[in-house]
Amino acid sequence: MIKKRITIKQVAKEAGVSTQTVSRVINNRPDVAPETRQRVLQVIDELGYRPSHIARSLIQGRSRTLGAVGYGLEYFGPSRTLSGIEQQANELGYSLLLSLLRQPERNDVEQLFRHMLSRYVDGIVWAVPEIGNNRDWIRQEIPQLSVPVVFLSTQPRPNQSVVAVDNRSGGRMATKHLLDQGYQNIGLITGPLDWWEARQRQLGWQDALKEVTTENNLVVEGDWTAESGERGLHQLLEQRPDMDAVFVCNDQMALGALRSARQRGVRVPEDLALVGFDDIPESAYFYPPLSTVRQDMVELGRCAVRELGRMIEASQQDKAVIEPKTILLQPELVVRESSVEISRKVGE
Amino acid sequence: MIKKRITIKQVAKEAGVSTQTVSRVINNRPDVAPETRQRVLQVIDELGYRPSHIARSLIQGRSRTLGAVGYGLEYFGPSRTLSGIEQQANELGYSLLLSLLRQPERNDVEQLFRHMLSRYVDGIVWAVPEIGNNRDWIRQEIPQLSVPVVFLSTQPRPNQSVVAVDNRSGGRMATKHLLDQGYQNIGLITGPLDWWEARQRQLGWQDALKEVTTENNLVVEGDWTAESGERGLHQLLEQRPDMDAVFVCNDQMALGALRSARQRGVRVPEDLALVGFDDIPESAYFYPPLSTVRQDMVELGRCAVRELGRMIEASQQDKAVIEPKTILLQPELVVRESSVEISRKVGE
DNA sequence: ATGAAAGCGCTAACAG
DNA sequence: CTGTTAGCGCTTTCAT
Numbered sequence: 001m002i003k004k005r006i007t008i009k010q011v012a013k014e015a016g017v018s019t020q021t022v023s024r025v026i027n028n029r030p031d032v033a034p035e036t037r038q039r040v041l042q043v044i045d046e047l048g049y050r051p052s053h054i055a056r057s058l059i060q061g062r063s064r065t066l067g068a069v070g071y072g073l074e075y076f077g078p079s080r081t082l083s084g085i086e087q088q089a090n091e092l093g094y095s096l097l098l099s100l101l102r103q104p105e106r107n108d109v110e111q112l113f114r115h116m117l118s119r120y121v122d123g124i125v126w127a128v129p130e131i132g133n134n135r136d137w138i139r140q141e142i143p144q145l146s147v148p149v150v151f152l153s154t155q156p157r158p159n160q161s162v163v164a165v166d167n168r169s170g171g172r173m174a175t176k177h178l179l180d181q182g183y184q185n186i187g188l189i190t191g192p193l194d195w196w197e198a199r200q201r202q203l204g205w206q207d208a209l210k211e212v213t214t215e216n217n218l219v220v221e222g223d224w225t226a227e228s229g230e231r232g233l234h235q236l237l238e239q240r241p242d243m244d245a246v247f248v249c250n251d252q253m254a255l256g257a258l259r260s261a262r263q264r265g266v267r268v269p270e271d272l273a274l275v276g277f278d279d280i281p282e283s284a285y286f287y288p289p290l291s292t293v294r295q296d297m298v299e300l301g302r303c304a305v306r307e308l309g310r311m312i313e314a315s316q317q318d319k320a321v322i323e324p325k326t327i328l329l330q331p332e333l334v335v336r337e338s339s340v341e342i343s344r345k346v347g348e
Numbered sequence: 349m350i351k352k353r354i355t356i357k358q359v360a361k362e363a364g365v366s367t368q369t370v371s372r373v374i375n376n377r378p379d380v381a382p383e384t385r386q387r388v389l390q391v392i393d394e395l396g397y398r399p400s401h402i403a404r405s406l407i408q409g410r411s412r413t414l415g416a417v418g419y420g421l422e423y424f425g426p427s428r429t430l431s432g433i434e435q436q437a438n439e440l441g442y443s444l445l446l447s448l449l450r451q452p453e454r455n456d457v458e459q460l461f462r463h464m465l466s467r468y469v470d471g472i473v474w475a476v477p478e479i480g481n482n483r484d485w486i487r488q489e490i491p492q493l494s495v496p497v498v499f500l501s502t503q504p505r506p507n508q509s510v511v512a513v514d515n516r517s518g519g520r521m522a523t524k525h526l527l528d529q530g531y532q533n534i535g536l537i538t539g540p541l542d543w544w545e546a547r548q549r550q551l552g553w554q555d556a557l558k559e560v561t562t563e564n565n566l567v568v569e570g571d572w573t574a575e576s577g578e579r580g581l582h583q584l585l586e587q588r589p590d591m592d593a594v595f596v597c598n599d600q601m602a603l604g605a606l607r608s609a610r611q612r613g614v615r616v617p618e619d620l621a622l623v624g625f626d627d628i629p630e631s632a633y634f635y636p637p638l639s640t641v642r643q644d645m646v647e648l649g650r651c652a653v654r655e656l657g658r659m660i661e662a663s664q665q666d667k668a669v670i671e672p673k674t675i676l677l678q679p680e681l682v683v684r685e686s687s688v689e690i691s692r693k694v695g696e
Numbered sequence: 697a698t699g700a701a702a703g704c705g706c707t708a709a710c711a712g
Numbered sequence: 713c714t715g716t717t718a719g720c721g722c723t724t725t726c727a728t
Contacts, residue, residue, distance in 0.1 A: 005409070007705055018715045023707060031713055053466040054405045055705035058720050061353070063402065065467075068446075073434075079427035086421075086448045095467065098416075098446045100434045118401040119413075119443065226633040255633045262635065282630050285574040285603045287610065355721055366699045371723060379697060403721035407704050699728075704721105711716075 006049045015043040026051050057120050062316075065095040066308065067116035067124040071104045075224075076280045077297045081127055081152065084301025092309045097121055104128050105194075109137045113145065123308045127152040127301070130196035148311035148322075150304045155196050156326040161311065163304040163327045167197045170293040170331035171204020174247045174275040177291070177333055179208060181340065183245035183273050187218040189232040189257065191249045201249045201277060218243065222253045229253025233260035245273035245339070251283040254290055258338075273339040289336035300329055354397045363391040374399050405468050410664075413443040414656065415464035415472040419452040423572075424628045425645045429475055429500065432649025440657045445469055452476050453542075457485045461493065471656045475500040475649070478544035496659035496670075498652045503544050504674040509659065511652040511675045515545045518641040518679035519552020522595045522623040525639070525681055527556060529688065531593035531621050535566040537580040537605065539597045549597045549625060566591065570601045577601025581608035593621035593687070599631045602638055606686075621687040637684035648677055 008026075012019040017036060024032045025040040032040075043049075057063035066089050072078045082098075089096050097119060099112060116124060126149055128134070135154060150161045178186050188205050191198030202219070217239040222228035229248055233256070236243060248254040254276035258268060266272050268288055276283060279294035307325065314322040356374075360367040365384060372380045373388040380388075391397075405411035414437050420426045430446075437444050445467060447460060464472060474497055476482070483502060498509045526534050536553045539546030550567070565587040570576035577596055581604070584591060596602040602624035606616060614620050616636055624631060627642035655673065662670040 005705085008707095009705080019706075020708095020715060021713090024714085027707085033713060036713080050462050050466050052406070052468070052705050053463075054402060054411065054468050055720090056707075057402045058400070058406055058705080058722090059707050061720080065445075073421075073427045073431040074424075076422075079421045079430075082427075083421040083448060086446060087450075090447075095463070096446045097413075098434060098444045099438075100431060102435075114398050115401075115443070118398050120400070120402050226630065230633075252630065255630055259633055259635065280630075282574065282600065282603055282628075285578075285607055287607065287635055353721085356723095357721080367722080368699055368724095369697085372698085375723085381697060384697080400721050403704090404723075405704095406706090406721080407723050409704080697728100700726090702723100702725080704723085706720090708718085708720100709716100710718100712714080 005052070006047050008049070008051070011040065011043050011047060011049050014047065015040045061120060062122045063095075063120040064093060065097050065119065065121050066305065067097045067099070067119075067121040069099050069101065069112060069124065069126050069128055071101045071128040073100060076278060077295070078127065080297035081301040084298035084303075085125055085127065085305050086301075087298070088302040088305035088309075092305065094122070094305075094309075101128055105131050105134050109141060113141065117146065121147060123148040123150070123312045125150050125152065125301075125304050125308060126154070127304070130154045131192075132194045148308055148315060150308045150311070152300060152304050153197055159324050161307055161324045161326070163300060163307060164329070165197075165295040165297075165300060166328040166330055167200035168204040168207065169328075170277060170295065171201035171247065171249075172207045173204070173331070173333045174277065174291075174293050175205045175208035177335065178245040178247065178273055178275060178339060181245075181273060185218065185240060185243045185245070187220070187236045187240065187243045187246040189220050189222045189229055189236070189246060189248045189253055191221075191253075192223050193221055198249060201247075205247050215240075222249070224250055224252060226252045226256035226259075229256025230260045231256070233257040234264075237264060237266070244271070245275075247275050247277075249277050251276040251278045251280045251290060251292055254283070254292070254338075255286060258286055258288075258290070268338050269340060275339050279334055284336065286338070288338050291336045291339035292334050293331045294334050295331040296329065303327060303329065353400070354395050356397070356399070359388065359391050359395060359397050362395065363388045409468060410470045411443075411468040412441060413445050413467065413469050414653065415445050415447070415467075415469040417447050417449060417460060417472065417474050417476055419449045419476040421448060424626060425643070426475065428645035429649040432646035432651075433473055433475065433653050434649075435646070436650040436653035436657075440653065442470070442653075442657075449476055453479050453482050457489060461489065465494065469495060471496045471498070471660045473498050473500065473649075473652050473656060474502070475652070478502045479540075480542045496656055496663060498656045498659070500648060500652050501545055507672050509655055509672045509674070511648060511655060512677070513545075513643040513645075513648060514676040514678055515548035516552040516555065517676075518625060518643065519549035519595065519597075520555045521552070521679070521681045522625065522639075522641050523553045523556035525683065526593040526595065526621055526623060526687060529593075529621060533566065533588060533591045533593070535568070535584045535588065535591045535594040537568050537570045537577055537584070537594060537596045537601055539569075539601075540571050541569055546597060549595075553595050563588075570597065572598055572600060574600045574604035574607075577604025578608045579604070581605040582612075585612060585614070592619070593623075595623050595625075597625050599624040599626045599628045599638060599640055602631070602640070602686075603634060606634055606636075606638070617686050617688060623687050627682055632684065634686070636686050639684045639687035640682050641679045642682050643679040644677065651675060651677065 156162045220232040276292035279292045283290040504510045568580040624640035627640045631638040
């Protein structure tokens with residue numbers, strides 16, 4: 001049952017060559033005589049030999065492994081992102097060392113980094129939302145850090161590589177769409193405002209309304225949950241009975257808002273139009289189907305890993321360190337019934 | 349910028365001791381003089397030394413890393429499960445090497461295992477649903493495998509450790525609940541029947557109906573998507589206009605069924621009761637709120653890792669190899685409005 | 697309580 | 713084309 005690991009030495013002995021030659025074979029080096037190669041390959045097969053990645057890592061100081069730090073896997077976005085990260089890492093020939101944060105607000109970054117570095121990760125994808133000042137460590141830690149890091153969904157910073165969805169643009173799209181449909185008083189249910197992404201969506205809403213009066217009582221802060229969306233809409237409608245549309249900053253809260261509307265006898269979209277954010281698979285089946293802003297989280301993850309791969313390559317070749325980039329992915333408006341003028345006309 | 353790794357040697361030299369002593373200190377061995385320890389610790393701190401996990405793994409033949417193989421992270425269940433796996437692994441002091449399968453039906457298991465073993469994982473959590481015969485490899489591969497493996501959501505097999513939710517019991521609960529509420533003709537929208545879990549839920553439905561006639565035209569096969577739930581209910585209602593309740597095998601399909609009912613003017617639960625499966629966060633906000641069967645996927649993952657940890661310990665100590673266990677987690681019925689008799693009475 | 701030697705499994709840098 | 717010699721960073725003997 002307890003198999004002893006078969007080493008390059010045993011293969012070498014069995015094949016009557018040096019370990020070097022075996023090494024050359026398993027690394028597909030060209031400078032091996034075809035027959036020798038054949039023989040070695042056969043012995044490898046017979047013995048069931050498999051190279052030790054660990055030994056290689058030790059020598060080369062790199063492990064072909066990427067560290068991924070995530071948060072909130074229970075939500076739709078983050079799990080898609082991780083999926084994208086894994087896919088791209090895999091395609092680039094990297095393994096993934098996964099760590100999940102439980103308290104994204106204040107994280108013991110130092111220890112986490114140490115942990116990953118002690119495992120010789122070649123780079124790190126930081127897929128944790130920027131909340132409060134949970135990025136303050138960057139300035140202190142990063143300069144001493146010996147591997148490239150890419151940040152996801154983070155406010156762009158000089159000298160850092162960041163990949164994010166353009167939430168502001170998304171918020172603008174959603175709001176502009178509502179204006180285009182003829183709605184006048186457009187409320188906002190935000191995410192928790194210590195989240196950078198939530199603030200960006202709010203800014204987008206403001207952008208779109210800039211020429212219209214932007215009043216304070218059109219905004220309520222939610223916490224991403226359906227429950228907060230339900231409460232949020234109640235409150236908003238109390239404050240502003242004349243409100244005829246709301247940009248709700250994620251689909252879950254929009255679902256809550258939908259219930260809220262139903263309970264108050266407010267028809268969507270006839271009396272009130274709603275646009276969400278995220279395009280979770282369920283939102284097409286809400287009642288009514290929810291207009292929303294789709295962000296391609298899988299692509300976000302892939303994109304981050306691609307960028308990280310580039311940085312790793314560059315640092316390996318000791319070229320001038322690659323210029324940190326900020327990549328913004330554009331979201332896409334998905335129009336469904338919860339915001340469509342045509343229903344509105346019919347309804348009124 | 350390019351930091352050279354600080355080694356135990358440098359620390360030893362700086363502290364005026366041998367590398368051994370340093371090793372003892374960083375491993376918290378008792379046999380070091382207090383003063384020596386102090387000195388070494390101080391040098392470690394000054395130099396910013398961090399032990400290399402890789403070197404340790406090479407020597408000890410273990411890496412304190414668990415391999416996790418997953419699938420379908422974009423769905424609610426699997427991502428929760430992974431979250432649980434990561435949590436428990438972390439608490440037990442293990443890192444996680446993550447691999448995601450893209451085609452769960454036919455997977456190149458061999459290569460994946462090799463990959464993980466070459467990285468000296470101490471054990472593997474196989475969190476891929478059992479679909480078709482994508483477990484056939486077990487008999488061939490496992491005996492030769494040198495590390496413990498725990499299978500999630502897999503049909504229990506002799507000599508394998510399996511942790512799964514009791515889907516059959518869940519199906520029974522859901523159906524029995526509908527019977528208890530006085531519904532008579534209870535249909536079924538299943539998941540894809542090449543999934544073991546889907547078949548189990550179906551068996552649960554059959555169990556509950558065993559004394560009632562179980563007719564074939566009460567069953568439709570879905571594919572877990574809302575769309576298939578929508579189609580499924582249409583078809584079922586065509587076939588059996590007398591049907592007054594349906595157990596829908598996941599919440600997404602139930603959402604589709606809800607729409608289907610609405611479109612046909614069928615009231616839920618007055619004309620038709622619905623029970624789902626999973627208890628995704630949204631289902632409490634469906635219209636009407638969905639009764640469902642909750643499974644604790646986080647606990648599933650945790651439980652699997654705990655079991656794996658035990659197996660690893662045992663194999664390390666070379667005790668008689670631990671007896672493979674099958675652990676079944678019980679799901680829990682969550683009753684909401686989509687199946688409640690009281691509404692029914694009111695409605696009729 | 698501490699140190700010296702050996703080596704985990706492999707590759708880099710030379711030689712030949 | 714192939715072999716030799718080091719040594720990655722650490723721990724495990726076994727001394728002392």
